[in-house]
Amino acid sequence: MSTIIKGNNFRDLVASTLEAAGFHAESEIRVGPKKVDVIWHREDIDGIIRYGVEAKDYASALSMVECREFVTDYGTLVNDKAVDRAWLISRGDVSPDGRLLVDKNPNLKCMTFAELQRRLMNLDPYLRHLVETFEHDRIPEWFVAPHTDEDEPLDDVVDRWLVEFDAPPLAIVSGYGKGKTTFARHLAARLARNALANPTERLPILIPLGEIVEEQSLEGLLGKVFTTGPGVRGYNFGLFQSLNRLGRFVIIFDGFDEMKHGMTLHRFEQMIVELMRLDAGGAKIVILGRDTAFQDDIEFKSIILGRQTTAGGTEVAARDRRAFRQVQLREFSLDEAHAYVRAFFPIAANDALRQLPEVDREHWKTARIEELTVGTLDPLLIRPVHAQMLCHIATDRTVELKSLSKHGLFDRFVHFLLDREVRKAGRDPNFTLATRRRFNAEVALWLWLQGGVSTTSLAHVPFELCKTAAAGVQHDYDESALRKELTAGCLIEKAAGTVYFGHRSLQEFLVSEAILTRSANAGFSERDLDIYIRAVNSEIVDFIVGAMDSQDSARTAMERWLANLPGWESIDLEKTGMRLLVALYERLKPDSDVLGPWQPFLEYFSANGQIEYAFRSRRAREVARRLAFDSRTASFRVQASTALLIARLLSANQESRPDLVAGMVDPNSIRTAIAKAREIGKHKIHYVRREADYALWLLLSSLTFSMSQSGSGVVVNLDSFYSDAADGSPVDVIDRATEGGENVVIPPQALYRSWGARESEIERVRPFFTERSISDRIRPLEVEVLRKRHVRSSAVSETLRQARPTLTMPRKKLS
Template sequence: MDKTINTTEKGNELRDAVFSVVKTAQKLNYAVEKNVAGKNVDVYYEESDRLQRGVIKYGVECKHYGKALGRTDYDSIIATYISLLSSNAIDYLIIITDLPPTPGVLDTVENNRQVVHKTFDEFSSLIMDFSQYLTSVVSMYKNEGLCDYYVPIKDIEGNDIENTINKWVLTEDCSPIAILAGYGMGKTSFATMLASKFARRCLNGETSRIPIYLKLGDIFNEQGIEGLVCKYFASQYNVSGFTYPLFLEFNRLGRFLIILDGFDEMKHAMSFSAFRSNIREFNKLVVNQSKVVILGRPNAFTSENEKSSVLHGIKYIGDQEVKDAEMRDYREIEVGLFTGEQLNDFIPKFISYSADQAPINSYDFINKDFCDQRISELLDEKHRELISRPVHARMLTLIALATTEALSSFTTYHLYETFYERILEREDSRPARKKISKDERKEFITKLSWERWIKGGDRGFSFEDVETLNFNLKAPEAPRKDILRDLIIGSVIESKGDNFFYFAHRSFQEFLVSQHILSLEWGTNSISDVDRALGQNVIDFIEESGQKRQFIGHLLEQMCSFTGEITSSFYRFIRTETFKLDFDIGFSLIEPSSYDDCQSPWHALLAFSCPTTIGLRGFDSTLVNFYEFTTDSNIKLAIFIGTLIKALGMNSGVDKQAFLLIDLFHWQVFKIISKCKIHKGNIRDFAVENDLDRTLLTSFLKSASVEFTTKGEVSNVKLDLANLLTLLLDATRGNFYISNIEAVYNSTGNSSVKLPVLKIGELLSFRYPARNERDSEEVNQLNSQLRRDRKKIQQFWRANPTASTLVPVKVRAENAKKRSVLKLKNSRNSLESEY
């Protein structure tokens, strides 16, 4: 009995559904359970017969047997309707059951001109015919080539999303689904494939929902969902019998699988309230037995609250969580990146497909062996991460098929450059993106990547951070916030979590940072900004761009006027690049022709700290000439610091560099040394007038100690190079300074150097150049002077000088004045005592 009641109830549900369709289609004189000549007809309606200027009368009998319509049941139905048919009380009988009839019954029905059999799906198609549209959907999947290379996408947990949708369609769970994925993750390909498969089932006569595939980007020119639906089915596909109310009724009755693709592509610069209103319109389709899937980028939401509001109908009044009755609770499915297995499936398929398409198929080098080679190269482990996004896999494949060059010969920079141009073109082709130019989108994302990079690089950011971006919108046609939202959506930015944005791939941001640097409008803060931005990957992009030489030139030019601090990593980079053998920039900094041009301590520091310059012919004389020429104390200090860095960074030849360093020191302060008065082996206070001399003397004396022989003779000056470097750098802070200097040289090595006093003073020979090398008397006199000078230096160190013996000129003058006053006072006291 339960089974009978269940069958009856389902039959009534089927009858009500048929009547609802007939009524909504506005047939003539429609009725349910209409008494026609003594027989209650489940559904009765009429249509105009234009040829005979009358009406055609239909009687509909609805049965839900849960099985195919058999002979006995068919004969029973015909027996109750035969009198109505013979008396023309009705012209046609339509038998509607839940399943098709048995073959024998089907033959009988086809031979009876007054009786037809239909399932509910087939009857619906009589009322509103989607066959032309369904054929078009199947063709779209085929014409776009997807049928040849499509690979099923998976969610982040590894589940096949198509299987998830198929299972959901067969259940009574009518909660809508939101498929979320960033750019190029295969959302549109999936939507096209899904619609095509359901369309094919409908055309093959299978019991299936009609796929309604709507591209929401087309709302750009339409007034909401109704305008879009009417455009598709009343105009573009000319669906017979279409009306929007009937469309809604079919949806309510569960006839459709509605696929709304690209909610992030709706109207240009749409405000959040407008965006939410559009979603609210879509939610009108989520009713009764409907199945609705929406697809889009999660970065359409600038915060977790926005996503909760739109996709789950949750809003907050103060701290109170409230459900919005007009919104729906969508089940979220997040698309994952291609796995290795998916790539192994996709690349050969797409290679095979692409090789047959123009213009690639016209290339004379395209053959099976070439394609196999490309497959092997593309699936190399080093490319896996790059092509884990379907759109990237397609781009790299097309690039690989367009040339015979080995894929390894492509620079990463030009690969990304090609990628990014194609991504911009792809976004620019979308109707909703047209109002903002490709160049403006590129400028925005480059600017954003730069500002985020120098503020941390690997950190996420909020929409509020984007709003503070120093970016001037060109002739904005909407509020700034709404245009920024549009710029984010049409970019390589992803969103995740509450108000959290990040670049789809760190390497994309590094590429964009390199592009910003290469197109930089150099200004006051450029050096500091570039210093913060230069990671190894950014440097690699600059290297591969072919513009590095120009970039280094800009850096050196800007450093002429730069005062401040740089990091050790930036210093190492520019020093290495400036003195590369294939450059003529570096060595020109210390050649005689450059003496007049050197106005920057940075140039001097770079030149004299570079290990490459050690082997420069006549380096000693170059050092002396350069040092002697400049009158700028900062440049002279830079020469000391550079020579120190070079000495500390060497594995061999440290002593030679240390000798140059201390000789240069003697060269600078020799006048002070020569005036020192040594009394009983000790140096009394001596004043230093020059700030540079004071800096050098203080630093050297704090870093030096003297060693004596057993006979009390001075033997070596022991110099702590690392301590000396620190002291000299401290003296330059605020003008030019390298932070974390220990990272520049091998700090694990011994920085203490012993310098024999007898060898000190070699550079002083440059003070006495002979005008005539053949004049022995002149040469002897000069050598004699050199020996006297070196002897004074030895006496200076024998006295074991310390920094505490230095007295500023001002202090010395004040002491002299005090002694004078004291002497005068004593004289007066003496005179007074006499009287």
């Protein structure tokens, strides 16, 4: 590109930037004998002020020669009143002597293009505010720099990204309480210090999405940021866009998961697209938020990777924005956690210990820090938000830290938060901490049952929740006033008209409390069990189990779950819900015969130590074999559920297949079937009915025989076995990986060994495996169960199936 073209482009860039700032600017205007690069004017109180601009796009710093030439040419124009003021704008630096020469002349000014941009929209008060609030909160005293999941300092990752040309926007995504918001404030303050010291540096713009979630447009978000706190002189959206394209800002959107609450995926995508309107030119954009904002991989790919999924399941690139570059954060290392405690705890403890003499205070703080970092609390400390809560709780000298669990931690933390709310001026003292805690829990559960969201309009909170929480409280509030009073002292109030839980873990704890409270009601039913067990996630399960381990009332409440379990049917229970049931089973130790069809699943998963179908211990293998054996004499519903459990175990445990099949099928049943087949004659078929001998019926439904030189084999079609077992069972714990599988060949000798029968007994069942004239005449009477259920399509060829008579009947509740 020629020097002339470069100069013209820079001149036009200066003019367009002035236009974006709201000024009328014209390029290449002759003023007297001089052709001026840019003329612009602005309205002042006493009239229009006209500026002349000389734009210089030099590779090196402007020398004294160019500055002297500017003073000569434009000083004359100013003196002749052709222009009121004149500016020399340089793309790069200006020599100190040249700058001094220009600036000492009245109405002449020399500046770099970066300095011009800073003057057009004066963000210095905003930058100072970022630094001052960061320091006022004493964050620099306890801040521990976060690391990525690859153990790289996050600051280093961000700094490399800042200087990378045309880098995609950065997404810092991780679970709750890993320090994302604190890092956002740290980054904004660090960049603000740099920008205040050097006008050429990028300016940070920190936008906390959770606090201004009601704004639905980019203009609204930025307007709110720049009109609250210190004002920003010269702000308008057009100028901001222009400067952003020029690479003047680092825009930090913190809390996209808070913005997401209450939004459908489509609305969430729209909002991200709206924010990414700023991703143009030299823009640098960071977003931070929790990974729990994404319900599944489809949502993650859509929002972070920019890969949308069509109705047909095909991935396509989003057309209107770039994908993000994802960065994950790890938790504290133990050294970092201990360093954080040693720095933060003295600050947190100062107010609590004000009444103690200074010598005693310092001695107690030292002893308490040692107690916090001795090792017993390390599992809690490695998550930054837990470490912070623990420090606050530890300031209470009456708290015994050694026995504090995660449930105990949140129990105290919620108490402290609500105690602070109750003490605030303006709160009605009739509404006690217990009342407000009950209301918080009910709202948390109500929001959770809407689909896991955590925000809504205050007007949408059901009045029944307010009435339930306020039961027994003397007041004369009407519906509107009662809702206002309760939400005003609520942990979820963030802004007018919008409620929001600051930490998802806080909501999860409150959800667990609400479930426990409702489970204690005398009217707790199978329907309630079905609702709540589908609502829990891993964190909620941990909180409920933690409550049971420390509160008799919680154990009593959860006994109602086991009391309703025998009659509750669910064919699509998630593993998380099963983990809760296993925890109840292990802690409450009910008799097996009161658990109904859930008994085999509970016994097996408890023995396995994990909610997995693959064996994790010898005991799990032994229990599975015993369950299969015991099912021979169990009720039909328990037989059916055990068969489905065995079907999934067959898919997951190849080496144990003969034992599992042998355990479930009684050799006496085979002997009886052989006898009946012989009794009715050579040309008639003996049909095994499903209700008469479920295990043998199930095996026959999925069984064929293979013959080879090495001998015969029983071929079990795992797809068919699983499908028929699934149709029969009233309960199931889903796992897509164990829904059938390939055909399995089991030598009859393996079954004989598993049965452990004497040779004379084996001889009586051997014809079933060796004589086709017998086995071909023992068939299952096929039953078509009329209910919808997700099953894998069978991999076996239809030609391998023998035609079977079918009895079609509506499904009734098994007993």
